[in-house]
Amino acid sequence: xxxxxxxxxxGRFEVGERIASGGMASVYHGTCVTPDDRLADxxxxxxxxxxxxxxxxxxxxxxxxxxxxxxxxEHAHIVRVHDVAH
Numbered sequence: 232x233x234x235x236x237x238x239x240x241x242g243r244f245e246v247g248e249r250i251a252s253g254g255m256a257s258v259y260h261g262t263c264v265t266p267d268d269r270l271a272d273x274x275x276x277x278x279x280x281x282x283x284x285x286x287x288x289x290x291x292x293x294x295x296x297x298x299x300x301x302x303x304x305e306h307a308h309i310v311r312v313h314d315v316a317h
C-alpha cells in the first residue's frame with residue numbers, strides 16, 4: 232500500500248507484490264499471517280477482482296463462481312484453492 236502498511240484480507244492473508252493482471256482480476260503473492268494456520272509456511276497466490284468491476288453484480292458473481300468451481304479441482308498441476316472470500 233502507498234503508506235507502507237500491508238493489505239490483510241480477512242485477518243488471515245497478507246497481500247504482497249502483483250504477479251499478473253488480466254481483464255477481470257489481478258493475482259498477488261500472498262502469505263498467511265496467522266502462525267498456527269495450516270497455510271502459514273506456504274507461498275500463496277491471491278486473486279482480487281479489479282476495483283472498477285466490484286460494483287457490477289454480474290462480474291462479482293462470475294468471480295465467485297470461478298473460485299467455487301476452481302476449489303473443486305485437485306491435481307498436481309493446478310493451483311489449489313484454499314479459500315473463497317465474499
